[in-house]
Amino acid sequence: MSKxxxxxxxxxxxxxxxxxxxxxxxxxxIKLLEAFYNTAAKSFIFGNGSDELISIILLSLKKDVVVNIPTPSFSMYDIIARYNDLKINYIKLDEKCFDLPKNAGINQSSANNIYFFSYPNNPTGNHFDSDIIKGLLENKNNIVVVDEAYIYFSNKESFIKYIPEYDNLIVLRTFSKIGLAGLRFGMLFSGGRLINEFNKIKLPFNVNSLTLSSIEFFLDNFSEFEKNIKKTVNQREKLYSALKKVGFICAYPSDANFILIRLKDNKIKTRFNRFLKDNKIIIRSFTGGMELFYRITVGTPAENKKLIDYLKGF
Ligand SMILES: Cc1ncc(COP(=O)(O)O)c(C=O)c1O
Known part of the structure; x- marks a missing residue:
């Protein structure tokens, strides 16, 4: 942020x-956000970050609902569903490009399903096929959550415009990824039916006054963020081109503010971990079959250059 x-x-x-x-x-x-996102009032709930909204959604479900979660994806869907004792169905993503299988949701064993789609997906950086998501929305027994935490970095269209068409659609947004993670402000957009259910569970004062005022201020000054978003996207593309040239790394294209990479093999991984530690670089690593993968957050131009220079000397 400028001084x-x-x-x-x-x-x-x-x-x-x-x-x-x-x-x-x-x-x-609400009035400001209605104008900003061009959507109808009453279709909002605010949360202490979108993590809280994910929790409110999952708390409101009956125990016979199956929670469908792509894997790999944002871990909180799984963590919160598990501590609420809900049934979970993991949808394994295509190994090459991490898209949803074409038949996602076709073989549903239960009449009631909820789907969580990080759009773009964390940690893979791609968007799932929007026609598959729309197909799931056509079945009124499904609830579909499109979590647009990273959409500011992509040029894909938001699902917010489909809210009047589908009352089983929920769209999540957060201000965390564009520079306001400490404020803890998330938004849930949906039609009236589901909002009423969530309002029964939501604590009345879950978002504090300082955050509410801050968001008013930042909506009025959003151009400040737009500049930074453009810079991040620009840096992401530079970082991606540089990573693609590193022989032992496979870098995946990304529409978010991070890049997923895969190392060639376990031998490289041991050396790579030592290299990260020696150079005081912290990037996200994974377990559960994804041991060769790392997620690199796009940093400042200086940080990105440092990483690439270090990798050249690996
Ligand atoms: C896909 C996705 N959704 C939601 C969140 C949570 O964001 P918040 O800071 O608003 O709780 C994250 C944070 O990493 C995320 O990656």
Whole structure:
């Protein structure tokens, strides 16, 4: 954030009435978001990050609903479904390009299914085929969650526009990935039917006044983020081209703010881990059959250059 914006933010936030409970209906903010996302009011719920919204969705389900989770994908779908004792069906993604199998959802064993799609997918960086997702939405016994945490970095169309068409669709958004992770602000968009169910579970003051005010400010100054998003996308493409040239790495194309890589073999992995430690580089590693994979978050130009320079000397 520029110094100028930081100063204006500090000025704005100081007038927040922290002696009062937050406005649990968040009237002002809803109007701003309605205009910003071009969607109908009443179709929002806010969360303390979208993690909380995932938890609210899963808490509201009856125990006979099957939770369908692609693998690999964002781990919280699985973690929260498991601690709520829900039935889980893992959808194994295609090994080459990590897309959904064409028959995803066709052999449903239960009448009630919920699907979680990170769009683009974390950690693979690709979008699933939107026609497969739309096909699942056509079955009214399904609930489909399209989690657009990383969509700001992609040029694919959001599912928000389908909300009036499908009342079994939920779209999640967060401000975490564009530079406001500490504020903890997530949004859930859906038609009225599901929103009513979630409102029964949601705690009334789950998002604090400082966060609500901050989001008002940042929506008004969104161009600041747009500049940074463009820079990140630009850096991602540079990093991707450089990673592709590293012989022992297979880099996957990404529409998010990270790049998934796969090392050639276990021998390289041992050396690679030592290399990361020696150079004080922390990137995301995986278990559960993905031991050769790492997810690299796109950093600043200087950080990315450092990584590439280090890799050249590997
Ligand atoms: C796909 C996806 N959804 C949701 C989240 C959670 O975001 P938040 O910080 O809003 O809780 C993450 C965070 O890593 C994510 O990768």
């Amino acid at each position: 100028k914006i930081k100063q204006r933010y500090a000025n704005f936030i100081k007038d927040t009435l922290i002696n009062l409970y937050p406005d649990s209906s968040s009237g002002n903010l």
